[in-house]
Amino acid sequence: MQTGVIFSIEEFAVNDGPGIRTTIFLKGCPLRCMWCHNPEGQKAAPQPLTKQGRTEMCGYTIDSEALAARVRKDEDIFRDSGGGVTFTGGEPLVQADFLCEVLDRLEGIHRAIETCGYASEENFKRVLDKVDYVLFDVKIVDSALHKRYTGVENELIKTNLKHLCESGKPFVVRVPLIPGVNDTRENMEATAELLKGAKGLQRVELLRYHKTAGAKYPMVGMEYKPDFDEDAVPEIHDTFTERDIKLLIL
Ligand code: SF4
Numbered sequence: 489m490q491t492g493v494i495f496s497i498e499e500f501a502v503n504d505g506p507g508i509r510t511t512i513f514l515k516g517c518p519l520r521c522m523w524c525h526n527p528e529g530q531k532a533a534p535q536p537l538t539k540q541g542r543t544e545m546c547g548y549t550i551d552s553e554a555l556a557a558r559v560r561k562d563e564d565i566f567r568d569s570g571g572g573v574t575f576t577g578g579e580p581l582v583q584a585d586f587l588c589e590v591l592d593r594l595e596g597i598h599r600a601i602e603t604c605g606y607a608s609e610e611n612f613k614r615v616l617d618k619v620d621y622v623l624f625d626v627k628i629v630d631s632a633l634h635k636r637y638t639g640v641e642n643e644l645i646k647t648n649l650k651h652l653c654e655s656g657k658p659f660v661v662r663v664p665l666i667p668g669v670n671d672t673r674e675n676m677e678a679t680a681e682l683l684k685g686a687k688g689l690q691r692v693e694l695l696r697y698h699k700t701a702g703a704k705y706p707m708v709g710m711e712y713k714p715d716f717d718e719d720a721v722p723e724i725h726d727t728f729t730e731r732d733i734k735l736l737i738l
Pocket residue numbers: 517518519520521523524525526527529530577578579604
C-alpha cells in the first residue's frame with residue numbers, strides 16, 4: 489500500500505472547489521515561489537515548526553486507506569452540499585503514486601486537485617484521469633521570469649495546462665497577483681491566450697497578494713525575502729472577459 493506525507497487536513501473548506509469540502513495538504517513542492525504563503529509545504533519530509541515558543545512536527549506519514557477513510561467520514565456533507573475532497577499542498581503531484589491510490593479509494597466522491605502543473609506529463613495525465621475538477625495555478629507566462637521568481641522554468645506547466653484545456657474537464661485558473669512581477673498587461677494577455685477556447689474553463693481568479701505571506705517563514709527556520717514592493721497596489725488588467733472568459737478578482 490502506498491504511503492504519503494501530509495501536513496494538514498482542513499474540514500468544511502469552501503474555497504477549494506464546489507460545495508463543502510475536505511482539503512488535504514500534501515508535503516513537497518518543486519517550486520520556490522517568492523511569495524509562497526505555505527513554506528511548510530515545500531519540503532517533502534516532516535519538519536519541526538515552532539509557534540509561540542512550542543515546537544511540533546509539521547507533516548506526518550499516512551497510508552492511502554487511512555486517508556481515504558478519514559475523507560469518507562464526511563461523505564454525507566459532501567453529498568448534501570455538492571462538495572467533495574481537494575488535494576493541494578505543496579504540490580500534490582509530487583506524490584503522484586500515493587495520490588492516485590487515494591483517488592481510486594475515493595471513487596464516487598467529487599475529487600479535485602489544486603496544482604501548479606509542474607509534473608511529468610505522464611503523472612499529470614494519470615491524475616487528471618481520476619479527478620472531477622482542477623484548480624490550476626498559473627503564475628507567470630514568460631519562462632525566464634518564471635524561473636527568476638519560482639526557481640523553475642515553465643514549459644512543463646504550459647504543456648500540462650494544454651492537456652487540461654484539451655481534456656474538457658471543468659477547471660479554474662488561479663493567478664496570484666504579485667505587484668510589479670506578473671500584474672502587467674503583457675502577462676495577462678499571454679495568460680488569456682493560453683486559455684482561449686478551453687471548453688472546461690469555468691473562470692479565472694486573480695488573487696490579490698497579502699502581506700501575511702511571510703508570517704510562517706520563521707516558524708520553519710526560513711527567511712522571507714520578497715524582492716517586490718509588498719505595499720504596491722497591483723495593476724488589474726482584464727484581458728479575459730473580452731475573450732469570453734469569466735473573471736473573478738479576490
Ligand atoms: S507552487 Fe505553491 S506551494 Fe509551491 S512554492 Fe509556489 S506557492 Fe508555494
